[in-house]
Amino acid sequence: MRILVVSDSHGNNENVKKAIEKAGKIDYLIHLGDVGANYREIETMARVPSYFVSGNTDYIPELKDRLILMFGEHRIYAVHGHREGVSMGLSILRYNALQNECDIALYGHTHVPYLDENPDDVTILNPGSVSLPRQDDHRKTYAIIEIDDFEEVSYEICEL
Secondary structure (H helix, E strand, O other), X not given: OEEEEEOXXXXXXXXXXXXXXXXXXXXXXXXXXXXXXXHHHHHHHHOOOEEEEOOOOOOOOOOEOEEEEEXXXXXXXXXXXXXXXXXXXXXXXXXXXXXOOOOEEEOOOOOOOEEEOOOOOOEEEEXXXXXXXXXXXXXXXXXXXXXXXXXXXXXXXXXX
Protein backbone atom coordinates (compact mmCIF):
# COMPACT_ATOMS: atom_id res chain seq x y z
CA MET A 1 0.00 0.00 0.00
CA ARG A 2 1.34 3.44 -0.97
CA ILE A 3 0.18 6.60 0.74
CA LEU A 4 1.05 10.04 -0.64
CA VAL A 5 1.38 12.65 2.13
CA VAL A 6 1.37 16.36 1.27
CA SER A 7 0.97 19.53 3.28
CA ASP A 8 0.86 23.29 3.09
CA SER A 9 -0.09 23.66 -0.56
CA HIS A 10 -1.90 26.94 0.20
CA GLY A 11 -4.21 26.64 -2.79
CA ASN A 12 -1.47 25.68 -5.24
CA ASN A 13 -3.17 22.56 -6.54
CA GLU A 14 -0.84 22.47 -9.54
CA ASN A 15 2.03 21.49 -7.23
CA VAL A 16 -0.15 18.85 -5.56
CA LYS A 17 -0.90 17.51 -9.05
CA LYS A 18 2.86 17.33 -9.75
CA ALA A 19 3.36 15.37 -6.52
CA ILE A 20 0.57 12.95 -7.48
CA GLU A 21 2.12 12.43 -10.92
CA LYS A 22 5.66 12.07 -9.59
CA ALA A 23 4.60 9.66 -6.83
CA GLY A 24 3.33 7.13 -9.36
CA LYS A 25 0.78 4.55 -8.25
CA ILE A 26 -0.75 5.48 -4.91
CA ASP A 27 -3.60 3.95 -2.95
CA TYR A 28 -4.39 6.91 -0.67
CA LEU A 29 -3.64 10.59 -0.27
CA ILE A 30 -3.38 12.50 3.02
CA HIS A 31 -3.21 16.31 3.02
CA LEU A 32 -2.09 17.78 6.34
CA GLY A 33 -3.72 21.18 6.09
CA ASP A 34 -3.37 24.69 4.71
CA VAL A 35 -4.91 23.19 1.62
CA GLY A 36 -6.93 26.15 0.37
CA ALA A 37 -10.59 26.44 -0.53
CA ASN A 38 -10.54 24.16 -3.58
CA TYR A 39 -9.51 20.94 -1.82
CA ARG A 40 -12.11 18.84 -3.65
CA GLU A 41 -10.10 19.37 -6.84
CA ILE A 42 -7.22 17.47 -5.20
CA GLU A 43 -9.54 14.56 -4.46
CA THR A 44 -10.55 14.46 -8.11
CA MET A 45 -6.93 14.63 -9.32
CA ALA A 46 -5.78 11.88 -6.95
CA ARG A 47 -8.47 9.39 -7.99
CA VAL A 48 -7.92 7.53 -4.70
CA PRO A 49 -9.50 7.87 -1.26
CA SER A 50 -8.22 11.18 0.10
CA TYR A 51 -8.11 12.57 3.63
CA PHE A 52 -7.73 16.22 4.64
CA VAL A 53 -7.22 17.98 7.97
CA SER A 54 -7.78 21.66 8.61
CA GLY A 55 -4.78 23.95 8.85
CA ASN A 56 -4.46 27.34 10.50
CA THR A 57 -5.29 29.11 7.21
CA ASP A 58 -8.20 26.85 6.27
CA TYR A 59 -11.75 28.02 6.88
CA ILE A 60 -13.57 24.95 5.67
CA PRO A 61 -16.10 23.77 8.27
CA GLU A 62 -16.23 20.17 7.03
CA LEU A 63 -12.48 19.62 7.62
CA LYS A 64 -11.55 18.28 11.05
CA ASP A 65 -8.55 19.37 13.13
CA ARG A 66 -7.31 15.78 13.39
CA LEU A 67 -7.92 12.38 11.89
CA ILE A 68 -7.10 8.92 13.16
CA LEU A 69 -6.71 6.60 10.19
CA MET A 70 -6.19 2.84 10.05
CA PHE A 71 -4.01 1.38 7.32
CA GLY A 72 -3.55 -2.33 7.89
CA GLU A 73 -2.39 -2.73 11.49
CA HIS A 74 -1.11 0.85 11.69
CA ARG A 75 -2.94 3.76 13.30
CA ILE A 76 -2.03 7.19 11.98
CA TYR A 77 -2.57 10.40 13.91
CA ALA A 78 -2.86 13.15 11.27
CA VAL A 79 -2.95 16.85 12.18
CA HIS A 80 -1.76 20.16 10.80
CA GLY A 81 0.20 20.73 13.98
CA HIS A 82 -0.50 24.33 14.92
CA ARG A 83 -2.73 23.27 17.83
CA GLU A 84 0.03 20.93 19.08
CA GLY A 85 2.63 23.71 18.98
CA VAL A 86 4.90 21.81 16.59
CA SER A 87 6.90 24.96 15.89
CA MET A 88 8.10 24.80 19.50
CA GLY A 89 8.63 21.02 19.69
CA LEU A 90 7.00 17.67 19.05
CA SER A 91 6.26 16.43 22.58
CA ILE A 92 2.54 17.32 22.50
CA LEU A 93 2.15 15.72 19.07
CA ARG A 94 3.89 12.56 20.27
CA TYR A 95 1.79 12.48 23.47
CA ASN A 96 -1.48 12.90 21.53
CA ALA A 97 -0.49 10.13 19.10
CA LEU A 98 0.28 7.77 22.00
CA GLN A 99 -2.96 8.74 23.80
CA ASN A 100 -4.83 7.70 20.65
CA GLU A 101 -2.83 4.45 20.37
CA CYS A 102 -1.23 5.54 17.11
CA ASP A 103 2.18 4.35 15.96
CA ILE A 104 2.57 7.03 13.27
CA ALA A 105 2.08 10.79 13.69
CA LEU A 106 1.85 13.09 10.67
CA TYR A 107 1.97 16.88 10.82
CA GLY A 108 2.60 19.93 8.65
CA HIS A 109 2.54 23.63 9.57
CA THR A 110 6.31 24.20 9.77
CA HIS A 111 6.85 23.75 5.99
CA VAL A 112 10.04 21.82 6.88
CA PRO A 113 10.37 18.08 6.13
CA TYR A 114 11.12 15.91 9.14
CA LEU A 115 11.31 12.17 9.81
CA ASP A 116 11.99 10.44 13.12
CA GLU A 117 11.48 6.70 12.64
CA ASN A 118 10.79 4.93 15.90
CA PRO A 119 9.08 1.57 15.39
CA ASP A 120 9.07 0.92 19.16
CA ASP A 121 7.19 4.14 19.94
CA VAL A 122 5.80 6.69 17.45
CA THR A 123 7.27 7.52 14.06
CA ILE A 124 6.85 11.23 13.38
CA LEU A 125 6.73 12.56 9.81
CA ASN A 126 6.34 16.00 8.28
CA PRO A 127 6.34 15.92 4.45
CA GLY A 128 7.37 19.58 4.23
CA SER A 129 5.53 21.86 1.82
CA VAL A 130 4.74 21.35 -1.86
CA SER A 131 4.40 25.12 -2.34
CA LEU A 132 6.21 27.24 0.27
CA PRO A 133 9.20 25.37 1.71
CA ARG A 134 11.06 26.92 4.64
CA GLN A 135 14.13 24.68 5.07
CA ASP A 136 17.54 26.04 4.07
CA ASP A 137 17.58 24.54 0.57
CA HIS A 138 13.93 25.57 -0.14
CA ARG A 139 13.12 22.27 -1.85
CA LYS A 140 9.41 21.60 -2.37
CA THR A 141 8.73 18.19 -0.81
CA TYR A 142 6.14 15.50 -0.16
CA ALA A 143 6.33 12.06 1.42
CA ILE A 144 5.48 8.48 0.54
CA ILE A 145 4.57 5.91 3.16
CA GLU A 146 4.65 2.29 2.03
CA ILE A 147 3.17 -0.57 4.04
CA ASP A 148 4.02 -4.00 2.70
CA ASP A 149 2.16 -7.29 3.04
CA PHE A 150 4.02 -8.02 6.30
CA GLU A 151 2.93 -4.66 7.82
CA GLU A 152 6.48 -3.30 7.54
CA VAL A 153 6.47 0.46 6.99
CA SER A 154 8.93 2.53 4.98
CA TYR A 155 9.04 6.30 4.64
CA GLU A 156 10.52 8.53 1.97
CA ILE A 157 10.64 12.30 1.75
CA CYS A 158 10.69 13.20 -1.94
CA GLU A 159 11.57 16.36 -3.83
CA LEU A 160 8.97 17.85 -6.13
